[in-house]
Amino acid sequence: MVQKSATPRRIWDGGRVIGMFTRKVSEAVRGVLGAVRAPGIAELRRLEPEQWIRQTLARFPPAAGYMLLCLMTGLAGLVLFYLIAVVFALCLVGTGFLLLPRTLRLLRSYAEFHRRRVGRLLETTVRSPYRDLEPGRTGPRKPSLRDPAVRKDLVWLITHGVVGSALSIFALSICGNAFNWLSAPVWWKLAENERNSIILMNVDGWAKAFLALFIGIGYAVVAMAAMRGLALVHARMSRRLLTARARVALAQRVRELAVTRAEALDAHDAELRRIERDLHDGAQAGIVAVSLRLGMIKRALGHRPEQVPEMVDAAQHLAEQALESLRHLVRGIYPPVLADRGLTDAVRALTALCGVPTRIDIDESAGAPPRAPAAAEAAAYFVISEALTNIAKHSGARSALVWLRIAPEAISIRVEDDGKGGATEGAGSGILGLRRRVAAFDGTTELFSPTGGPTVLKVEIPCGS
Amino acid sequence: MRILIAEDNALLREGLVLLLNSEGHEVCTTVDNGDDLLPALLEHRPDVAVVDVRLPPTFRDEGLRAVVEARKQLPNLPVLVLSQYVERAYATELLAQSASGVGYLLKDRVGRAEEFLQALERVADGGTAMDPEVISQLMVRRAGDDPLSSLTQREREVLALMAEGRNNGTIAEMLFIAESSVNKHIGNIFSKLDMPTPDSGHRRVLAVLTYLRA
Secondary structure (H helix, E strand, O other): OHHHHHOOOOOOOHHHHHHHHHHHHHHHHHHHHHHOOOHHHHHHHHOOHHHHHHHHHHHHHHHHHHHHHHHHHHHHHHHHHHHHHHHHHHHHHOOHHHHHHHHHHHHHHHHHHHHHHHHHHHOOOOOOOOHHHOOOOOOOOOOOOOOHHHHHHHHHHHHHHHHHHHHHHHHHHHHHHHHHHHOHHHHOOOOOOOHHHHOOOOOOOHHHHHHHHHHHHHHHHHHHHHHHHHHHHHHHHHHHHHOOOHHHHHHHHHHHHHHHHHHHHHHHHHHHHHHHHHHHHHHHHHHHHHHHHHHHHHHHHHHOHHHHHHHHHHHHHHHHHHHHHHHHHHHHHOOHHHHHHOHHHHHHHHHHHOOOOEEEEEOOOOOOOOOOOHHHHHHHHHHHHHHHHHHHHHHOOOOEEEEEEEOOOEEEEEEEEOOOOOOOOOOOOOHHHHHHHHHOOOOEEEEEOOOOOOEEEEEEEEOOO | OEEEEEOOOHHHHHHHHHHHHHOOOEEEEEEOOHHHHHHHHHHHOOOEEEEEOOOOOOOOOHHHHHHHHHHHHOOOOOEEEEEOOOOHHHHHHHHOOOOOOEEEEEHHHHHOHHHHHHHHHHHHOOOEEEOHHHHHHHHHHHOOOHHHHOOOHHHHHHHHHHHHOOOHHHHHHHHOOOHHHHHHHHHHHHHHOOOOOOOOOHHHHHHHHHHHOO
């Protein structure tokens, strides 16, 4: 090495120059790309080209689907906006008031539908901002024009119809252009008269047709790369319009937290009562029973000594039962297996004990998942335990699945079975208690259980951060 | 004696039945919930009922409420109430009607078979059996008030034991003093508390309890 660099270089080192050239070019490209802060392109700087291509290909269909859908709903939204305007106008003469509630409900379901679409694309939940849907709110659950969120929906509707549609048309037209250029070799001979109107090049020979094909490839790459970015821009704009303003959202969040805190206190209260009762009626009563037997043994020693061994056996049996009930109680407060083995192993033990054959889906490809706070782990454990108990008791299922993901920010749980469904939150099903327990962590519980099954329980427990 | 048992914990219920049967008492019926208790008490009219304060379905104080109701209809129906813990409110409620034939014991005491059976007999005879814990709680409530604070330490001890339903001989034994001293203390207590001179037996206790629940 040292020798080589000391020798003056006489021959032209072609490989070295080419290497340097490509490096410079890629640096320049990356610099330019860095300036363009489109999300799809920014990733190019982080990812290997092959990864980037694979990712872009995977992301294109949902983004294009979203844009296509938004184009259609945007145009339909303009019609809806027109209808609403008509209803408002009719309100001036009175008859509109009859149609107003139905119209507002339609507007709400339209907006809610888009919240779900936007949420799916942005991989978050877009919360409904409506006042009447807030937890702990009494009064009728119907849209009202007094709700700023409803008024904001109207703004969204017209923006979605005009700006959103324009954006969709732009994004989709890139795809269309790519298709037109790419397909030049196919049609240039067939459409002699309209050649000039299809693409911006007069294709009059095979050479030009194939040149168009290569330009088309470039177009397609741009379309692929830009589609997701444009869809994200569209989705973020929609999200801004579909959610409440920061101050309103904050106020709503505070009200929600007040409700969940009250529920947390209730859950805590119920838990304390349960522990107190279990202690008094379980362990304490058991020990009293032992003490009673001992008293009887003492009396028997004098005049019926032959009965004593049997009575001692009975007393010992009772003592063991009291211990068992204590163990059970402790398990109920904080399962020791959680402390020793962590949530995943504890859940494995639960599924192994379940009467219905249960598969378990835990992602451990990146090593053992992080440990969540003890309280969150305990709540997750009880959710799964309760769900499996319900499945074994009520569902009539032949198999079940527990899906568990533990991330630093939340524990996500899904429990499914192929049973008869129809699970309700009524008394005795335990779902209500489960929901409260989860709500205490500001978590969410969703139960899907149509009659005839299958039943899916989804729970998310945030982990404090 | 014909005894009715109301206790929801099966282990304890069986234990009590076993103990009472082996002592030659007759357990006329057992009840394991609050709803059946009142009808059972009224139907069987036992010589004494052993009742758990807390029974299903609500696990609050249905045992106690059934007893209070039963004693409204059958005054002086002897009842020994058992509880997992001492709750002054329960004792005062029990004593609100009449202190004759009433007992209130911690469940733990059933282990001391001898004392438990004595307490049961005392209640069946129209006497009283109060758990020392109950008495001390009732005394604590009174500590700030004048009349009791005029008692000496020894007199308080004697009063507490009287309230539990002990007779003079037992009190003397328990405090390691002569029975005559006990008599003297009792005399002092009654004069300090402005009680009419008692004749004998549980009527003294009655007087004490009447004072305690005032």
